[in-house]
Every structure is written in structure tokens, then in C-alpha cells.
Amino acid sequence: MLSSLIITVICATSSLIPTLIKQWLIDTRNIGNLENRRLKSTIDEFKHHINTELLYDTIGRASEEVKTDPDKASYMIISLSELLRYELYECQRTQVIFYSDIEFIRNYLMLLQQVSASFVYSVSVTGNTKLLVCPFQFLSFIQGILKQQPERLDIHYIIDPVAIELRCEISGCNSTKTETMKLKLKEC
Numbered sequence: 001m002l003s004s005l006i007i008t009v010i011c012a013t014s015s016l017i018p019t020l021i022k023q024w025l026i027d028t029r030n031i032g033n034l035e036n037r038r039l040k041s042t043i044d045e046f047k048h049h050i051n052t053e054l055l056y057d058t059i060g061r062a063s064e065e066v067k068t069d070p071d072k073a074s075y076m077i078i079s080l081s082e083l084l085r086y087e088l089y090e091c092q093r094t095q096v097i098f099y100s101d102i103e104f105i106r107n108y109l110m111l112l113q114q115v116s117a118s119f120v121y122s123v124s125v126t127g128n129t130k131l132l133v134c135p136f137q138f139l140s141f142i143q144g145i146l147k148q149q150p151e152r153l154d155i156h157y158i159i160d161p162v163a164i165e166l167r168c169e170i171s172g173c174n175s176t177k178t179e180t181m182k183l184k185l186k187e188c
Helices: 002-049 052-068 070-088 098-115 139-146
Strands: 120-126 152-159 163-172 175-184
Touching: 052 070, 052 098, 070 098, 098 120, 098 139, 098 152, 139 152, 139 163, 139 175
Parallel strands: 120 152
Antiparallel strands: 152 163, 163 175
């Protein structure tokens, strides 16, 4: 009886092994496909973050400045490389130090200012910038404001233990308005 039981177990196991191997191969192939999709998605997300107009405008402006002011052209290219480096490396992380995100916004606005001379900005920060936040939390909000083509943009980050508030004072065409975005820290 014991030998019959052992033979039955061996037969059942031998019929399950090919099924398990087949399922393992299917799962491995699915994992490979998911990794490829994730990589493609990451590349698409990176492409989405790169502002191609700013890239081309900066390179075009720098090529013009090389003839008259090579130091300014060099500074523009270095600033552009810092933007792209942040987008490529830092944004692959789930969280970044908030100070680096603010510096990215400053570099972004500085390049915009150099490309279009009619644009003036300022950035002020109140609070602790050594927090960890998700990258690009405020970029789309600021880009939406910039589409209004303000003459002046004053950005104020107000950081408290519960939330980060971004207050933008927009001036242009003899009018001033304020737009605000608040991000709760527990959402980051």
C-alpha cells in the first residue's frame, strides 16, 4: 500500500512539473514584457518633462550669444545641462530633497528669462527645504502660469510641518493676481 501511494505521488508530481515549468516560463516572459513597458513609460515620462521649446530656444540663443558674449552662452549651456541632469537622474527617484526641486525651478525660470528678455521672476522660500517630496510637484502649476505670459512672476514657497504652499503673484498688462497651490506633506 505504501509503494502504491509513493507511485501515485510520483505520477501526480511528474504530471504537475511540466505544467509548473510552463507557467514559470509564461510568468518570466510577462515580467520581461512589464519591465520593457516600464522602461518605455519612463522614457516617455522623461520626454514629457523636457520642454523642447525651451531646449531649442536656449540652444539657439546660446549659438547667437557665442559670437558676442561667450561667457553668457557657456552659462546658458551649463544651466541647461543642470536642468536635463535633474530631469534624467533625480526624477528617477520617488522622492527628492525639496531644495533641489526649488533649484530646478530657479534654473528653469532663469533659462526662460534669458531666452525671453520680457520676463522677470523672483523666488522666495520660508521654512525647512530639507524635506523629501516627489519630484516636479509644482512644475506643471508654474508652467500653466507661464502660459499666461506674465511680465513678472513672484514665487513664494511657504513650508510648514503639515503642507507646502506655493503662492504665485502674477503681474502683467496693468493687473496683478495671485494663484495658490497647496500640497499636504503626507501626500508626498
